[in-house]
Amino acid sequence: MSRSSGGGPAPLVSFSERVRWVLVARLLVVALPVGAFWLLPGERTAAWSDLVPPALATAFVAVGTSWRRLPRRLAITVMGFGLLVDGVYLGWAMHCLHGLTGPVPRIVVVYVLAITLLASFRTGVKVTAWHSLVLVVVFQFEQVGLLPSPSTAGSSHLRWHLLSLWVLVLTVACLAAANERELRRRRYDSDLLRRFALDAGRSTRAAEVAALLAELGRDELLARRAAVLLVEEPAAGAGVRATCVVADGTGLREVRWSGTPRADGALARALADGGPVLRSGADEPGLADVLPGAGRVAVLGATVAGSPTVVLVLEEPGSGRWGRPAGVSRRLLATAEHAAAQTATTVARVGLVERLRTAAVTDGLTGVGNRRALDEALEAAVGDARRTGSPLSVLLLDLDHFKALNDTHGHEAGDDALRAVGSLLRTGLPAGAFAARYGGEEFCVVLPGDADGAVVAEELRGRVEALDLLAPVTVSVGVSTLPAHGVSARDLLHAADTALYDAKRGGRNRVRVGPVAGDGRPAQVTR
Numbered sequence: 001m002s003r004s005s006g007g008g009p010a011p012l013v014s015f016s017e018r019v020r021w022v023l024v025a026r027l028l029v030v031a032l033p034v035g036a037f038w039l040l041p042g043e044r045t046a047a048w049s050d051l052v053p054p055a056l057a058t059a060f061v062a063v064g065t066s067w068r069r070l071p072r073r074l075a076i077t078v079m080g081f082g083l084l085v086d087g088v089y090l091g092w093a094m095h096c097l098h099g100l101t102g103p104v105p106r107i108v109v110v111y112v113l114a115i116t117l118l119a120s121f122r123t124g125v126k127v128t129a130w131h132s133l134v135l136v137v138v139f140q141f142e143q144v145g146l147l148p149s150p151s152t153a154g155s156s157h158l159r160w161h162l163l164s165l166w167v168l169v170l171t172v173a174c175l176a177a178a179n180e181r182e183l184r185r186r187r188y189d190s191d192l193l194r195r196f197a198l199d200a201g202r203s204t205r206a207a208e209v210a211a212l213l214a215e216l217g218r219d220e221l222l223a224r225r226a227a228v229l230l231v232e233e234p235a236a237g238a239g240v241r242a243t244c245v246v247a248d249g250t251g252l253r254e255v256r257w258s259g260t261p262r263a264d265g266a267l268a269r270a271l272a273d274g275g276p277v278l279r280s281g282a283d284e285p286g287l288a289d290v291l292p293g294a295g296r297v298a299v300l301g302a303t304v305a306g307s308p309t310v311v312l313v314l315e316e317p318g319s320g321r322w323g324r325p326a327g328v329s330r331r332l333l334a335t336a337e338h339a340a341a342q343t344a345t346t347v348a349r350v351g352l353v354e355r356l357r358t359a360a361v362t363d364g365l366t367g368v369g370n371r372r373a374l375d376e377a378l379e380a381a382v383g384d385a386r387r388t389g390s391p392l393s394v395l396l397l398d399l400d401h402f403k404a405l406n407d408t409h410g411h412e413a414g415d416d417a418l419r420a421v422g423s424l425l426r427t428g429l430p431a432g433a434f435a436a437r438y439g440g441e442e443f444c445v446v447l448p449g450d451a452d453g454a455v456v457a458e459e460l461r462g463r464v465e466a467l468d469l470l471a472p473v474t475v476s477v478g479v480s481t482l483p484a485h486g487v488s489a490r491d492l493l494h495a496a497d498t499a500l501y502d503a504k505r506g507g508r509n510r511v512r513v514g515p516v517a518g519d520g521r522p523a524q525v526t527r
Contacts, residue, residue, distance in 0.1 A: 015072060018119060019079070023066040025114040026086060029107060030059045033093035036103040043103060046096035058089040083115070083127055091134035099142060100135075100153035105161050108135070112169050121173035121180070128169045132162050189335045192220055196339055200346040206230055206308065207243055207254055209350065213312060213343045214247035221332050223314035224248075227290045229257060230308040230347065231271060240271070242308070244290055257290055270301030270311050276333050291315055298333065302340040307348035312340045365415060366422025366443075369436035374444055377434045378489045381446050385482050392482040393453025395445040396496040397421070397460065400474045400508040402441040409471050414441075417473045424463055430456065444493075453479045457511045465509065474509035476500055485514045 034055050037044060065082030067075065090111065094104035108131050116124025139158050141147045196216055203209045210228040217226030229242040244257040261267040266277040267287065277299045287294065296316040303309040314336060361373035369377065378394070385392035399405075399417060406414040418441065425435035425443060430451045438444040445460075447453050457477040464475045478500030480486065485495035495514030503512040 015075070019066050019075070021118045022079070022115065023062060025111070025118055026062040026066075026082070027059060029086065029111045029114070030055055030062060030089065032107045032110075033090070033097060033104055036097055036107075040097070040103065043098040044096070045098050045102075051093060051096045054089055054092055058085055061085045083123075084130060086111070087127070087130045087134045090131065091138045094135065095138055095142065095147055100139065100157045100161055105135070105165075109165055109168060112165065113172055116169060116172050117176060121176040124169055124173055124176075128165060132165065135162070185331060189331065192216075193335065193338050193342065197342050197346075200342060203346065204350065204353075206347045206350050207245060209343050209346045210243065210245040210310070211247070211252050211254070213310070213339055214245045214252065216339055217312060217314050217336065218247040221314055221336055223316070225291055225294070225315040227287070227313040228343070229290070229311040229313070231311055232308050242311075246290060255290075259287075259289070266297065266299040267311065270299045271309055273301075276300040276337065287313060298336070300333075300336055300340050302337070302344035304344050304348035307344070307351050310340055310344040310347060312336060312343075363422070363437040366418050366425075366437050368422045368425055368443065369434065371436065371439065374434075374436035374438065374446070375489075377436070378444075378446050378492070381434070381448050382482065382487070382489050382492070385448060386487060390448065391450055392492075393447040393451070393456070394480045394492040394496045395447060395453060395457050395460070396438065396478045396493070396500045397443040397445070397457075397464075397475045398477075398500055398504070399441040400476055400504075405471055405473070413470045417467075417469055417471075420467050420469060421464060421473070421475070424460070424467070428460065428463060444496075453481055454511060454513050461509065461511055476503035476508045477511040478503060478514065479511060480514040 034051065037048070037051055061082050062085075065078045065085075067078070070078060090104060090108055093107075094100070094102065097104050112124055112128045112131060115127045136158065138147070139153075139155075196212065199212055200209045203212065207230070210230055214226045214228045217223045217228075225246065225248040227244055227246045229244045231240050231242040240261065241256070241258045244255050246253050246255070261271065266279040269277050278296065279299065280296055287297070291297070291313060294315045298314045298316075300312045300314075301309055302312075361369055361376075363370045381392055384390070399421065402414060402417075405417060418437075421443060422435075422437070425445065429435060429445060430447065430449070432448055433451075433456075434446045436444050436446075445456075447456060457479050461475055461477055464473060467473055478496040478498065480492045480495035480499065482492060486492050499512040499514040503510045506512065
């Protein structure tokens with residue numbers, strides 16, 4: 001049996017299964033000459049004692065050389081020896097059954113075809129060569145009288161038999177090789193998609209999944225360059241925006257892309273029905289920024305409702321690889337379609353997980369972070385500030401007379417006030433600041449960097465006072481800083497809370513800074 005290369009695809013049928021079926025075929029072929037000797041007495045040219053002992057010995061060798069628990073390489077070598085013995089036995093059986101004009105040459109044809117199909121087409125060709133040599137030797141021995149009872153067939157019979165044998169074996173071997181190659185390709189594609197799905201499943205960002213698909217297109221789908229677009233707004237005729245990952249000979253690059261697809265172009269069709277579409281790169285000028293100077297391209301799309309549309313663009317690697325549109329490999333396009341569909345599903349999952357993660361740390365009413373997100377952000381900010389020695393401020397804001405607002409104007413007015421303050425904090429803070437709902441009508445702002453916490457607090461106080469709401473709303477603000485008011489999240493919150501209550505006691509709608517060690521009086525920022 002032929003050895004498969006260690007780096008090739010896994011065998012389609014296990015080695016033990018092949019050995020089992022080859023053994024069955026070998027034992028049947030050993031028994032056939034004996035059966036012919038019994039059923040066709042007119043074909044006998046030897047006695048029973050000349051055929052039965054070799055048949056039993058060959059059967060014993062066949063069983064002994066089919067031991068499947070041997071190491072693979074040793075098992076192949078041992079079985080090869082057994083196949084050589086089979087050839088000698090069939091050559092002797094031909095001498096015992098009227099030579100080339102008897103039944104054994106037909107049994108040889110059955111034998112080599114069985115080995116070709118059950119073992120491998122390479123093994124079948126090798127066994128055919130061995131049997132041809134054995135038949136020639138037996139025929140010559142009979143012709144020169146080294147074996148008694150020479151065959152009545154001439155050399156023309158031998159040539160015709162060998163020609164027929166080789167034509168049959170080579171035909172079956174070619175068909176078997178083509179079928180096996182196609183099965184291996186399909187299995188390889190299946191394994192490729194399985195590995196891609198596993199890798200994509202471990203990704204946490206949509207761009208990471210797009211990068212995997214782009215690499216798959218370049219490395220496995222024979223594209224010279226591959227691009228993956230995550231189209232966010234596939235609005236017909238109004239242009240689209242997308243995150244684009246391109247894989248080429250230099251590696252991966254990620255860019256933002258926007259453009260207006262042609263109404264009859266490949267990109268518009270891929271966004272509409274998924275494709276695949278085969279076009280010249282010049283026919284899709286919208287892709288010039290993604291794959292500049294592209295020749296022929298294949299464009300495929302896939303989408304899941306509520307998530308970005310995935311568009312895969314594969315550039316033909318050169319003349320003669322894909323050829324004309326009708327010559328593009330259906331297998332490659334089918335694999336690309338499956339991979340694009342898997343990417344769309346994974347991107348949808350990643351987006352859903354991201355939305356759930358965001359919802360888990362976001363206050364549903366105000367849109368700022370919740371208490372859990374505040375605890376994590378404040379601990380991280382304190383750790384960074386202590387490690388780098390950079391400033392850090394904490395602001396606690398409390399809506400003044402919030403219970404009276406609810407009692408007088410209703411809880412809907414109170415919710416409107418909370419939403420308005422939350423919107424102000426989401427959009428009106430310095431870069432790097434983090435806002436969260438601390439509880440009830442209280443908010444907390446973590447302000448890293450050089451920004452003066454008291455100044456930012458006063459700006460926020462004034463902007464809240466200026467909000468256009470059903471009833472006027474004001475806030476009292478307490479401010480603490482690191483390291484003046486503590487070096488832990490607990491200390492900073494306690495100092496800001498102390499300053500906040502001092503602002504409340506001082507008349508509300510004002511900012512106070514927490515007390516500094518050695519000075520029990522909180523500082524006041526005037527209005």
